[in-house]
Every structure is written in C-alpha cells, then in structure tokens.
Amino acid sequence: MLGVVAGFDIGGTKISCVISDLSDKRIYRLAEATDSVSGPLDYTNEHSVYHGLAEQLERMLRVALIELGQPRLEAIGIVSAGPIRSGGLWSPPNIIPTGIVESHRELPRFIPLIDPLRDAFACPIDLLNDCNGAVLGEVYYGLGKGSADKSALHLAYATISTGFGVGAWDGGHLILGKDGNAGELGHIVAQENGLLCGCGNRGCVEAYCSGTGIVSNARKRLLALDEAERAMSTLYRRALIGDSQLASPSKIETILDNITPALVFEAAEEHDFVVQSVIDDAVLAAGVAFSAIANAYDPRIISVGGGIALAHPELLKPIQKEMLRHLNVDPPEVCVSPLGKEVTEHGAIAVARRLLDL
Ligand SMILES: [Zn+2]
Numbered sequence: 001m002l003g004v005v006a007g008f009d010i011g012g013t014k015i016s017c018v019i020s021d022l023s024d025k026r027i028y029r030l031a032e033a034t035d036s037v038s039g040p041l042d043y044t045n046e047h048s049v050y051h052g053l054a055e056q057l058e059r060m061l062r063v064a065l066i067e068l069g070q071p072r073l074e075a076i077g078i079v080s081a082g083p084i085r086s087g088g089l090w091s092p093p094n095i096i097p098t099g100i101v102e103s104h105r106e107l108p109r110f111i112p113l114i115d116p117l118r119d120a121f122a123c124p125i126d127l128l129n130d131c132n133g134a135v136l137g138e139v140y141y142g143l144g145k146g147s148a149d150k151s152a153l154h155l156a157y158a159t160i161s162t163g164f165g166v167g168a169w170d171g172g173h174l175i176l177g178k179d180g181n182a183g184e185l186g187h188i189v190a191q192e193n194g195l196l197c198g199c200g201n202r203g204c205v206e207a208y209c210s211g212t213g214i215v216s217n218a219r220k221r222l223l224a225l226d227e228a229e230r231a232m233s234t235l236y237r238r239a240l241i242g243d244s245q246l247a248s249p250s251k252i253e254t255i256l257d258n259i260t261p262a263l264v265f266e267a268a269e270e271h272d273f274v275v276q277s278v279i280d281d282a283v284l285a286a287g288v289a290f291s292a293i294a295n296a297y298d299p300r301i302i303s304v305g306g307g308i309a310l311a312h313p314e315l316l317k318p319i320q321k322e323m324l325r326h327l328n329v330d331p332p333e334v335c336v337s338p339l340g341k342e343v344t345e346h347g348a349i350a351v352a353r354r355l356l357d358l
Pocket of ligand 1: 187198199200204206207
C-alpha cells in the first residue's frame with residue numbers, strides 16, 4: 001500500500017481534513033464543525049488544558065484512513081488559527097472550550113495538538129498558524145506553483161477575515177519567529193487609543209480591518225449618534241428589520257447585535273454615511289499593515305485572501321493606494337489569492353510534504 005500525507009485546516013467554526021497521495025494528488029476531504037464542547041479538560045495552576053480538539057483530529061483521520069483502505073500515513077501538517085506555542089494553541093480567541101469551570105475561566109487555555117497526534121500516529125507532524133500555512137499553500141500551489149526555484153520567490157500572504165494576519169516567504173524561507181507567530185501584523189497600531197481589539201489592546205489594525213472590527217466599529221459609530229441621525233443610516237434600518245417595536249434606548253444594543261459584515265457591505269452599496277466611515281477606517285488600517293509588510297519583508301507580491309477580501313476584492317485598490325502613501329521601497333503588487341478559500345488546506349498539505357522533503 002502506497003503512503004499518504006494528511007493536512008488539517010483548523011478554524012474557529014470548521015475543521016477540514018485533506019489527504020494526498022505521495023504524487024500530490026488529493027484523494028480525500030472531510031469537513032466538520034470544530035468541537036469545543038465534548039472533549040476532556042485538565043487544569044494546572046497556570047492554565048487549563050483542552051484535549052477535545054486533538055481527539056477530534058485523531059477521530060477524523062482514523063475515519064479517513066479506514067475509508068481509504070488503511071494506506072501508510074507518512075506525515076501530518078496542521079494549519080490553525082493561532083496563537084500557537086509548545087505544539088498546540090494558546091488561548092485562541094475563537095476556540096473557547098465551553099466546559100471550563102468558573103474558577104478557571106480567567107486562566108490561559110492550552111490546546112495540545114502535536115504530542116497527542118504523534119502518540120496516536122507515530123509519524124512526523126508540524127503545526128503552523130493559518131497565515132504562515134497559507135503562504136506555504138501560495139508558494140507550492142498558488143502564485144508560486146509554476147516556479148521550479150522556490151528560493152527565487154519573495155511573497156507575502158495577508159488575510160482579511162474574522163481577523164487580520166500575514167505570512168511571508170522570503171527567498172526559500174518561511175519567516176516563522178521563535179514561537180511560529182511571525183506576521184501577527186493585525187496587532188500593530190493603526191490608531192493610537194483607538195477601538196478595543198480582541199487581543200485586549202487598543203487601535204490595532206484588526207480592530208478596524210477584519211470581520212469583527214468592521215462590525216464593532218459600525219456599532220460604536222451608530223451608538224454615538226442621536227436617534228434622528230441613526231434613523232438616517234441604511235445599516236441601522238437593515239438591523240431593525242424584523243424588529244417591529246420602536247427602539248427604546250435599552251433595546252438599541254440588541255438591535256445592533258443584528259449587524260454582520262455582510263449587512264455592513266450591503267449598506268455600503270447604498271452609500272450609508274456611517275458605513276462609509278467604517279470602510280474608510282478599514283482601508284486606512286489595512287494600508288498601515290500592508291506598508292508594514294512591504295517595509296518588513298520587501299516582497300514582490302502580496303496575495304490577499306480571507307472571507308472579507310474574497311467577497312470584496314474592490315477593497316484592494318484603495319488599500320494598495322493607502323499602502324503607497326507610507327512607502328519609499330519599491331512597492332509590491334497586491335492581488336487576490338488564486339487559491340481562494342482553499343489556500344489554508346493547500347498549506348496544510350504543503351506543511352506535511354515539507355516534513356518529507358517532497
Ligand atoms: Zn490586537
């Protein structure tokens with residue numbers, strides 16, 4: 001029986017498992033909801049430890065191998081929303097185990113991945129954060145696919161999705177940093193004392209240019225308006241749909257809970273004055289981050305993916321224009337990733353194949 005490699009793409013809501021044979025043909029794919037409910041939890045004095053995610057990966061992979069007739073598993077590549085540390089995830093903001101006891105809610109959360117999977121499958125395993133994984137996907141299967149000499153490539157990948165992150169490949173090397181968290185440019189400051197970010201700091205790029213940032217900026221701007229002004233906003237009127245009663249001050253927060261990134265972009269098409277400021281803020285913040293990418297890594301091209309960017313490629317031109325305002329190096333090109341939303345799955349397979357020097 002010939003060998004295979006497995007790749008996992010772990011997100012806050014979904015995990016996919018892809019399998020390729022050693023000639024790099026995809027032969028299997030399975031996706032399921034991320035399970036942060038059913039697995040066992042342990043506690044130390046310093047943190048909680050959630051074992052459920054590794055158990056889910058092990059189960060998905062065992063099912064895959066049985067369905068494929070038990071081929072030999074040569075390597076596993078894991079790409080996940082971070083932060084990553086010590087072979088697992090450390091307090092990832094979008095994977096929060098529900099069963100943590102009340103007294104341990106404030107402690108950091110560790111989700112081990114590499115050790116339990118190595119125990120289960122006895123093969124080489126590596127874990128990268130999603131943007132570093134995505135840039136590998138881009139190098140081997142996307143923009144860099146046709147380049148036989150990967151050491152001649154200088155490219156970066158930026159995601160504008162629930163969050164904002166970056167990965168960079170420079171002349172044959174993935175730039176990882178000591179813990180594998182290099183490229184966390186979503187948390188550089190775009191506006192001093194600005195909006196609160198999911199990381200706990202203020203004014204980060206991600207607080208303005210991400211799905212969560214766009215929604216919370218729109219909320220904040222609508223809350224700052226008086227009732228008459230608010231009624232002029234298309235976004236507010238859309239958030240009100242289905243809500244038959246007049247808004248009392250205490251109810252406004254609940255109405256604003258209806259705002260989604262999709263609703264914001266629908267209102268943008270109708271030239272909503274609140275949304276225009278939200279989009280302008282997002283473009284300004286992304287421009288700061290993209291110029292940081294260019295200044296830090298000097299790539300030839302920045303490939304952009306993530307749900308928000310893929311659904312709204314029209315954002316890239318103004319972001320590029322904003323980036324140019326902050327640069328005096330030869331600017332990189334900016335384009336939408338040709339791999340679309342599959343870039344991280346491709347990255348996971350690339351992580352596994354690199355372990356075998358394929
Ligand atoms: Zn932040």
